[in-house]
Amino acid sequence: MWPSRDVILRERPSGLPDASTWEVLDRSVPDPAPGQFVVAVDYVSVDPGMRGWLNDVRSYLEPVAIGDAMRANAAATVVASRHDGFPVGSTVTGMFGVCEHAISDGQGVRLIDTRTAESPTWLGALGIPGMTAYVGLLRIGRLSAGETVLISAAAGAVGSVAGQIAKAMGCTVVGLAGTEEKRQWLLDLGFDHAIDYRSENVSRALRGVAPQGVDVFFDNVGGEILDAGLANLARGARIVLCGAVSSYNSTTLPPGPRRYMSLLVARASMTGFVIFDHEDEFAEAEREIAGWIADGTLVARETVVDGGVDAFGQTLLALYQGANTGKLVLQVRDSTS
């Protein structure tokens, strides 16, 4: 038996999650049966999309049920195993949830090589966020060398990888971020332009730095940011709808993009995607991104928060306040101990 403190969804939030949303319960994970293994969770990925999983509505994944452990991608170490593919000591990622120990039959679990990158990077640039950036830009956005690319939430987990991929492809890249520090970081990463959306009029700033308009707009934010992008499309532009973090905690359906008819004038498209449909492309994406990390083309950055599962609630709130640069992960245990 493996003791585990699990973060349980106690109550669906209205607006921002709060103390009443979560409950930390002591549970125990059984020893593995044949074909199973037990992991100790090292890091939990804290994702903007998590808020959507708390609503009792149809979406791209089932809602988390009341009383269930919060769904989360995690990096973990196998501590007991009766599964040949996952021997004790191997490091893995999987949807283990916000917990200390979990049991698995290996479904959806990937072995990771911590010589290529540390575990947190396997939740970021080499994980779902990196896959999302790669598939979104190249497949959904059909990005070509030399195009002008706009990325919102560009200092976030997905945006920072997307912008660097676009630079690696020889594009002109404009990033939007919410602090001067993040703006500076984007420039350090090689972004051609970075706009602080809290202190500048984004639409006007875009006209200045991308007077010919934007060919691909990778949008993670929605709201006014999406409208500013719509107002600055090049002909034939592709908007990649990756998320709408500006509205995830809204209690009412927020206004839609008023400038959507720019799609007609610009002969442009706006396309949504869900990364889990593209698993057959993950191997290629991982190989490419790992190569860019190895040769220094791409900087993988994580903001690692300490505090174990008890800190999950406040860490998720910090995400929506923009506290992270790069991928936000919660450290559940010190895997070096």
Added chain:
Amino acid sequence: MWPSRDVILRERPSGLPDASTWEVLDRSVPDPAPGQFVVAVDYVSVDPGMRGWLNDVRSYLEPVAIGDAMRANAAATVVASRHDGFPVGSTVTGMFGVCEHAISDGQGVRLIDTRTAESPTWLGALGIPGMTAYVGLLRIGRLSAGETVLISAAAGAVGSVAGQIAKAMGCTVVGLAGTEEKRQWLLDLGFDHAIDYRSENVSRALRGVAPQGVDVFFDNVGGEILDAGLANLARGARIVLCGAVSSYNSTTLPPGPRRYMSLLVARASMTGFVIFDHEDEFAEAEREIAGWIADGTLVARETVVDGGVDAFGQTLLALYQGANTGKLVLQVRDSTS
């Protein structure tokens, strides 16, 4: 010299055009120089998109200039010619404007065969509206046999052709229209379902008739109709943005589609297009549509308004009030006289 009464843009309207928008001026058209010809205009096409041409803003065409004759597609008869391609007596379509006579060098002018169909049809099902329906559904919407198609403004010039093309392709077709009479007409045309958007909750009605969701939504309307479609998308749906007639006369930018994030959940796209980019496909579209008209698969219908160029202003208003079924044309002269 050929006397012509021309409808001139006197003043840009705010909201609906009114009496101060237009002025009818007596002008005269010179005799043709070598390579030119003069036409007498028989019918003028009255289009929803005309309202956009009156605004002094960047769009897919230049605004009509104050003091210029109103831009319009028209069917006309050559009455004087020094151009071998357009002998006297030939019937043509071209952007001659709202006027009685016009001079041309043949640029953008097409010879039409009134044995295939009467002149008004060459402004409708065999004209730009028909091309728009064909290109929009097949190229932009990538329609496949057996899919479920939603058409807004389905009793209009473009919508009525689009719906019949979709039926010809073996699709299930749902049309939206604003009166019981139009709704009945759509059913007569072979639409599987027709919804009166003024008397029904469109989103709920769609759930009833297309419980699996809509694969292609050909939208001419925007506003709440677009949101109702967004709420009922099948996975992988394509929204073809053809127009937004609900907002053409708005004095402020109307609200955007609040349910746009359905594009993400449904892995769907929304794509704008401008028919004038697709002229290389017109010959194929015309041949196909003419074939469907000839074998009775497709009914071409026009609402012909009498009254000459003086009636243009009120006819355009009638269009926005939904007075027409099928293509709305203004008769400028009796071509049989």
